[in-house]
Amino acid sequence: MAATHETVEQVRALAEQKYKYGFTTDIDAETAPKGLNEDIIRFISAKKEEPEWLLQWRLRAFEAWKTMQEPHWPKLDYGPIDYQDAYYYAAPKLKNKPKSLDEVDPELLRTYEKLGIPLKEQAILAGVEGTEGQAPAIAVDAVFDSVSVATTYKAKLEEMGIIFCAISEAVHKCPELVQKYLGSVVPYTDNFFATLNSAAFTDGSFVYIPKGVRCPMELSTYFRINQANTGQFERTLIIADEGSYVSYLEGCTAPQRDENQLHAAVVELVALDNATIKYSTVQNWYPGDANGVGGIYNFVTKRGACRGVNSKISWTQVETGSAITWKYPSCILQGDNSVGEFYSVAITNNRQQADTGTKMIHIGKNTRSTIVSKGISAGRAQQTYRGLVKILPRAEGARNHTQCDSLLIGDQCGAHTVPYIESRNRSARVEHEATTAKISEDQLFYCRQRGLSEEDAVSLIVNGFCKEVLKELPMEFAVEAQKLVGISLEGSVG
């Protein structure tokens, strides 16, 4: 089909597609020497003035990591990673620890401004279609390389008993909560990357929502890798106590660099009785250029435990960045009647590779899970959906529905679907559907007959394809995500 051919050509022409977050910030950084060993771990731990138990925990993880092998099962093709050739600690040099936002280095504030992240405590005027008046405020924790540089709205949230701060701060502020829950969902021996993170994590966000509290604003962490040759190993821990609710947003970008950078994060969520956590990610790490040079290697372990009855954890992700993505946000449905959800749009273009999906482990009775995955491959990208639905014998009445659709644009890319479905309870009902297709000729012609250009038609159809997922995002994020869908496929969808 000539039209598709053109589209493919345009994707190619857009090879040097502008990644608008590719700038670097010129700021003095303090880095630990390259490589990872016990000394570096002690150094990181000391920098954070951590208690002994945490240092010991890190060291145990490091011991375990040395015996582990990088997983080879993902459908990803990349050269060997030299884990000793990266910096494990980089922090912007701060003369004194800033006590308020006013004391934060203006260069850093400018960086976040440039990224469109509000680090000011004020209502932001909506540039948002369809919303009227002011958009709700968002509390932001900004993580720059290895440290959290600012957290907004802390005081306001504290009035309600909500703790939202850097995890390094939480270790001092509420050590009992951190000690109780850290590693309780993703143990330090979990997998190669999570174990590496457990040994070397530098910062990340911590959230605690007390009993019965509905968090009044979206909480958000914004991750930025700035320093060259630096790995980012952040650790996020969110605990929603009984009957509470929180919606959490995560965004990420990195400068455009020719070498690959490693990002191995761990996110742990704990939802107790009747609690709900909604976790949304727009992942826009630098994807590398058209020839696959540079870009972030993103190896992330995200897992939520629905510990309590009627608890709910919902993951929504829009993945457009990274050279390599390895990521399976999962739900362990322990509490009876608990609910897990996974909504994902993953777009890979040029030479990007993504192996992503979810795991839903049904343990409790009447647990329910929904998986909606929409994958779009263009250019020479390879994308795999990998998912596990596991129904354990006690999960009486469990339900799962999985819908997994792939859209291919051009004939050089690949889309793969690898679901694992394991059921050991007869009253459970598990349904999995997957389709792979391209944009149909009929649809394109219909749109063009109504006057749309081919590019607009493709864009319209792709956004329609993703809609089930995009509608799950909070409004502030949805607009960003929709734009991102456009930018990521620019040339192929206009």
Next chain:
Amino acid sequence: MATTHSTPTGDTAAARPYLDQIDRLKGELPGAALSRVRELRRDGRERFAALGVPTVRQEAWKYTSLRPLEKVAFEPATAAAAAGTHIDVLPTVRPAGQTGPRLVFVNGRLRADLSSTDGLPDGVVLTGLADALSSHADFVGERLGRLANADEHPLVALNTAVLADGPVLHIPRGVVLDDPIELVFVSAAADGRATVFHPRTLIVADPLSKAVVIEHHVGPGGAPTFANHTAEVFVGEGATLRHYKVQREQTDAFHVSHAAATVCRDACYDNFILTSGARLSRNEVHAVLDGTGASCHVSGAYLVTGEQHCDTTTLIDHARPYGTSREVYKGAIDERARAVFQGKIIVRPGAQKTDGHQLNRALLLSDTAEIDSKPELEIYADDVKCSHGATAGELDDEALFYLRSRGIPKEEARGLLIASFLAEAIDEIPEEPVRDAFAAIATGWLAARRGGAR
């Protein structure tokens, strides 16, 4: 810490007894004069020694453990035992009193006394491999080992290392066989000795020919048997080959089979496997659609109970444009049985306009039954239509209630619903006598189930 992206190997220690058997059998195998056959066997042994017995650490065997094999000391089948085994009744899909072309194998060895090739058109070859290695040496030598990949599949390698006998069928160009060909495989542990054997099947359908092949796998039981089948099926341009199999061995049998088919331009390959036997079974079907417009239907039904383990693994490889594939599997799993379904569809670059569809639906009939499904799509072409579906669950309560409210007793109602559930797969068989015979076997299984503990 550079990483090595290697797959874990199998259990090479567990391979030891089989390697010893290979070395002992070596002198007795037919066709030793043919260099190609000698090479095949030598390479097969080498690969098997290197690959070892598959383990659950390997992705392809994630859900099926061959550990139970290790607990049995299998002896290689002997020609004398095969010849001496008494067979009462041979299974058939034909109406009573009718006969037709048929080969009977006991422990993988042809029993000419029970076989018949009467009425086959001129040019059709239907015989045992041991015989064909001398009577059709060139024909067989050229084709053996071309499709079944011993490099990747350890049990194919093991089969190849000792290939000796099994069915050979050649249908020449344009020949249409109206009468189905029946292949009967009897697994018999002579004198109560655990027995292992490795039958090798070769089917060659030349361009524009057509044939229907029905395999029956049975065994009287008494002691464990381990049948390790490998089949190679060539379907030439415009040919149609319908390949059906029913496996009803006793529940102390191990049954592993690997069928590799290549389907040429505009040709059609049908495969249907009905499984209700064996303690542990694995049916692997690999079909390569290697010509424009080739099609295949690979379907089946599995009915397992007790401690049975039944694994169905399929690979449909769309290598050329305009191919169509359709898979429909249905399973009923009772008591403590476990079923595994792994189905993969690959669409190679350039295989545009591929239309691939796959469905696996499993019914769990007890609280301890288990189903593990892994339907996979691997797609490298953009102008394709591919889908798969998998479901697991129990019978529809509402339907059951509806039937009971009309006066049908509970167990009978369940039986009816299970039968109609299975029919969706069995109806995929276009050959009426085969379809009816398979449906009758499924009905028999259901009746036995109802008549049992419940």
Next chain:
Amino acid sequence: MIEIRNLHATVDGKEILKGIDLTIGPGEVHAIMGPNGSGKSTLSYVLAGRDGYEVTKGSVSFYGEDLLAMEPEERAAAGLFLAFQYPVEIPGVANMTFLKSALNAMRKHRGEGDLDAMQFLKLVREKTRSLNMTDEMLKRAVNVGFSGGEKKRNETLQMAVLEPKFAILDETDSGLDIDALKIVADGVNALRSPERSMLVITHYQRLLNYIVPDHVHVLAHGRIQRSGGKELALELEQKGYKDFGVEEAA
């Protein structure tokens, strides 16, 4: 004014249209009737510019412009509208979004500015009211889960909003019962105007009781075999197409 001259077209290398001549003046409604396989739908796709329909000979002048040289969206912007026999489903895209994108694309083509959400909503409400429709349909995804009648009504609404100079109605009656047919025909009749020409393609005379044409043409074997007034349709109803070498009841 649309002038089709000696139009030949092939599909998959097979000649389907074998020399069509047809002139449609402003405000005129022409009907093309013909048996299955006569080339009716091919004509509509050729005029709308679908890929795979290759014109091998002849010309089409659309208000003085060379229609055949244009891309499908350019034809749409020039004022050609095809009401599809089988309207296409586009999952996830709201009808409203679709229509707004289409209208603004055409406005842009004509050098006019975009309508904003409010202006657009006002326009659409007006049109739905004039067609006796509710705007419930606008919130749903384009044609997804629509009944046969809803799909055809949706086509009519799109025509009302996009205001073409020339509308081709391809088998608008297919899949409709008589009640649904009346509703759609009422909509189409409401859109008749001295500036708008229409080409109604149908297999059955029935539709022409409701959308009364000025001229009727019989298409068979890739050519217009006969032309006449609306009475020709009635004649076909009685005699079928056998005079044209086709054994089939009309």
